[in-house]
Amino acid sequence: MLNKLPPLKESPSQTAGPYVHIGLTPSLERITEANVPDLGAGPVPGFGPRIIVAGRVFDGSAAPVSDAVVELWQADADGNHGNAFGRVACDGTGAYRFDTVKPGRVGGPDGKLMAPHLTLWIVARGINIGLHTRVYFEDEAEANETDFVLNRIMDVRRRKTLIAVRSDADGKTVYTFDIRLQGGDETVFFDI
Amino acid sequence: MAIQPFAGGEGGFYARDRAWHPPVASPAYKSTTLRAPRHALLSLGQTRSELTGPAFGHDILNPLDNDLIRNFSQDGSDAIGQRLVVYGQIMDENARPVPNTLVEFWQANAGGRYRHKREGYIAALDPNFGGCGRAITDADGYYHFRTIKPGAYPWPNGGNDWRPAHIHFSVFGHAFAQRLITQMYFEGDPMIWQDPIALSIPDRTAVEQLIARLDRHNTTPMDTLAYRFDIVLRGRRSTFFENRVEGN
Numbered sequence A: 001m002l003n004k005l006p007p008l009k010e011s012p013s014q015t016a017g018p019y020v021h022i023g024l025t026p027s028l029e030r031i032t033e034a035n036v037p038d039l040g041a042g043p044v045p046g047f048g049p050r051i052i053v054a055g056r057v058f059d060g061s062a063a064p065v066s067d068a069v070v071e072l073w074q075a076d077a078d079g080n081h082g083n084a085f086g087r088v089a090c091d092g093t094g095a096y097r098f099d100t101v102k103p104g105r106v107g108g109p110d111g112k113l114m115a116p117h118l119t120l121w122i123v124a125r126g127i128n129i130g131l132h133t134r135v136y137f138e139d140e141a142e143a144n145e146t147d148f149v150l151n152r153i154m155d156v157r158r159r160k161t162l163i164a165v166r167s168d169a170d171g172k173t174v175y176t177f178d179i180r181l182q183g184g185d186e187t188v189f190f191d192i
Numbered sequence B: 001m002a003i004q005p006f007a008g009g010e011g012g013f014y015a016r017d018r019a020w021h022p023p024v025a026s027p028a029y030k031s032t033t034l035r036a037p038r039h040a041l042l043s044l045g046q047t048r049s050e051l052t053g054p055a056f057g058h059d060i061l062n063p064l065d066n067d068l069i070r071n072f073s074q075d076g077s078d079a080i081g082q083r084l085v086v087y088g089q090i091m092d093e094n095a096r097p098v099p100n101t102l103v104e105f106w107q108a109n110a111g112g113r114y115r116h117k118r119e120g121y122i123a124a125l126d127p128n129f130g131g132c133g134r135a136i137t138d139a140d141g142y143y144h145f146r147t148i149k150p151g152a153y154p155w156p157n158g159g160n161d162w163r164p165a166h167i168h169f170s171v172f173g174h175a176f177a178q179r180l181i182t183q184m185y186f187e188g189d190p191m192i193w194q195d196p197i198a199l200s201i202p203d204r205t206a207v208e209q210l211i212a213r214l215d216r217h218n219t220t221p222m223d224t225l226a227y228r229f230d231i232v233l234r235g236r237r238s239t240f241f242e243n244r245v246e247g248n
């Protein structure tokens, strides 16, 4: 089937800039009158076992990216996309943290289930267009083996940049997922 | 477990025209140097994870979220500056309105100063101006808000770079693949054409898409000037799947 060109062009992206917090996480700038409470703050709603997904964002010199904002979108434990959205600003060490649910499997384009994953979107000063990536889980090795997206990454060494590492402490399950914008272990980012 | 219906490939979104957007690295905008991925982005198409997205209802809005002239007022007086109404239509690439989608905006005050802990410009803060707002588009995709015209401001990049007056916009659309952050500029501003951030967009026509037009017709006499700023989000390749994708 022929696809016509669409009549309009998408508005070009521009960087979120260093003052992104005023708009997206205003409580951090003591703006408590408008846009409150911060969108996507607090525990991410959804059905499933609670987990923590946390990590740090680094630039090409391995310096922490302390002014990034990270957004999360994911399925719940049943594989349904309800309204599990989260948004956090990185702190001075480039750290972010989501209190969310472990997602289930979602159907993929090859007719098979994709491995459980989260979608992250990263914006900051110096990022001209928001970066899309995915978080997969270390303890889902079998599902990861057959995942449509992971298998699209030709350089198998780079697949590990999308695998969060599990640890358990104080009764909480924590998955650590660092994001490297550039450099040797550069995270795989997607053109979706 | 049943496999969720997959809506990708045909019926997904048009591929992003990466030559229309700024490249990940634009040397004149120095902050991109260490923050631009060096590897090519991996082409993914879209799966359910990208074809769905969060929805927000009017219940999240505070009464003054779309009134930056008053929504940070400490003493009951208005924010200082040129009073504006900024409005526009959000459409997709197929020229269809995008209703019920959240639009967030933030900006400097009339002097070009942001209410932010890392802000270093000497221009004065306005005690009655916070600088953020949000709105949800109506059934025809329109949003509007009241604000003051932001000032131009200097920034550490080259030796003496100044940003043109601008308002930052964040738009969700109905799918995470449509997520967009951009900036709005003002018609007739010569500063646009010396700005490394605006000029990170390679095509002049694309930059012009971010320039709001003065709209005399919607100006409120003796009160506010009006600027119109339309935003285009990605559109779907065909209507084939529209009846099948739910929850977005």
Ligand SMILES: [Fe+2]
Pocket: A017, A019, B108, B163, B166, B168
């Ligand atoms: Fe700005």
